[in-house]
Amino acid sequence: MIAYAPYLILLLPLLAAVSIRLFLYPFPRISITVSTLACLVSFLGSIGLLLFGSSMGEVTAPALPWIEWAGLRANFGILGDPLARGMATLVSGVAFLVHIYSIGYLEKEPCRSRFFAELSLFVFSMLGIVLADNLISMFIFWELVGLSSYLLIGFWVERPAAGAAANKAFLVNRIGDFGFILGILGAWALFGTLSFADLPSRVAASAPGWAVTAVGLGLFCGCLGKSAQFPLHVWLPDSMEGPTPVSSLLHAATMVVAGVYMLIRVLPILEISQVTMMTIAWIGGLMTLLPALIACQQNDIKRILAYSTLSEIAYMVMAVGLGVAGPAMYHLTTHAFFKCLLFLAAGSVIHGCHEEQDIWKMGGLGKRMPFTALVTILGTLALCGIPPLSGFWSKDAIFAATAHSPGLAAVSMVAGFFTSFFMLRMILVAFGGTPKNDAARHAHEGSIFMTAPMAVLACLTVVGGLLPVESYLHFPHAEGHEAWTLWVSLVVALAGFVPAYHFYRHATQDPLSLPALRDKFYVDEFYRRVFVSTQDAFARLTDAFEGWVVRGFLVRGSGVVARASGQGLRLVQCGQVQVYAAVFILGVFLLIAWLWRQGVIR
């Protein structure tokens, strides 16, 4: 029985979500306690797995037989390799901190119970992705995080923008997931197994070819959607309509990096095809730069961070594309710390300024919220890769991997320049200068529930680089560390601070105006013109079909026919009983005559 204990890590948050939804909904305090405790126990369980899992072997819980159909065999099991154990600890740990933070952030929210139920559902689904031991169950949990993301983005149901953003996130993810499931089916067709344990050996035995490339690109589609990479990146900035803890947990630290995690899981398949790897590396490389440019002209504090998230995930994707999973996971871990911290600090700012998100309406927060300002600066330095903070070590590992691809190195280092630029811009505008309005003038720090998780994350941001992520994961270490990437990237990142300081030191409004960047390179407009309008036209066509053919012709038409024939047959009713009798008799004679001819009567 004790062997099944790891399932508790997975199922406790689900239990919390279900019990809150069914029974505890009217009691917010109990709901919050149950949800937070479930997450805490999952976290402790994950730590247990992390520390003692290796002594139990690779698979830590017996798999339950689940689907066996026509050679397809999918168990419901829990994977216990170092990657899953580390990721589960990261997810549940960050989730626990965000739970604590949410207690303070949503203290005045009447629907807190629903929020915590959905948060627990998310923790369950995310741990499901991490611990899934085959692609089928991973896909199911993949869809479940999509659902929880949808629910949490649209948490403030009274805001139309939140509903629209939730729909957008869900629909854009559908596109990626469609490619993902095609990739899964292709992998099953090619390799005959979907279990992560069996895949490497089966893949090694198969020959490279266009089919493997197609499968790899299909699986990468799933990553494009969930990790919001080009061309499916448009949903992530909009998802900032959700509550800030959600942005912090789902859309920065854990859920959006599920795509990277999945890529690392299926790396044996991807590695066969050079085309797939190059595609992944270059989409990742370009995506480091594109959002970093856009973020330079954004004014919403959460959107700036969202674009930097896109950029940072792209570093991880690029690392996977370069075949180095270790640095990708390393950066994933440190990024989870400092980006979660930055979002929580942004939430603290928004909370302190009464829901104000425009950095140009803040100002002077450094004096009024010194703790938040401090952790924001720490997070920013880590994000920009300034030593000795955690981001430096992980980014350096990724830059080192680009040493032999000058194009990617150039693009990603330039992205680092702009990252430094827009982060310092954000800090100078929001925290420096003088308050722009009353809300900023009366800004204040949040309760202990909000500051404590930030303090913990700030510590992790500082020392997170020391975590032995790469050696723990046993990934093959990249050979030959070339020093030039370190120095170049560091100098470029530091250089980004200079123009930001120059432009925004005393700025009260944006001295730069770059419409193309402000309007996100018109990608949304392009999609609206091309895809949304096409789809609208198709929707109108089907609506017309439904209106004219189904409702008009088939439904109403049959009614009209019945009515008209009724009107016609009314004329037969002349009211003369003798006519009826005569017709009746005639009918009888005709019937007899017919039966006679048929030979029924003789």
Add this chain to the structure above:
Amino acid sequence: MNFAEITLGHYLALSSVLFLIGLAGVILRRSLLIMMMSLELLLNAANLALVAVGRFQGLPDPQVAVFFVITVAAAEIALGLAILVAIFRIKKTTAADQLASLRF
């Protein structure tokens, strides 16, 4: 033609003639009273055919059926006459072609 022997054919011929006369009465005559008398004629034409067949074939069943027909006919005429009287009281007529209010 041998008049001494009356066969089943004769009975059935008479029955058919009676039936046709009754039918003509029901369809052609306007008075409801005459129409009901013609209905009686129709029923009795059927009765005659039944009795004749029963007699010539030596079967009891058709002859029993006749009793039922006579009973039903009696009930029918009693009801019919009652309705006829009721209609006459309201409409002041028993002509079938005047009683055509149940049309569209």
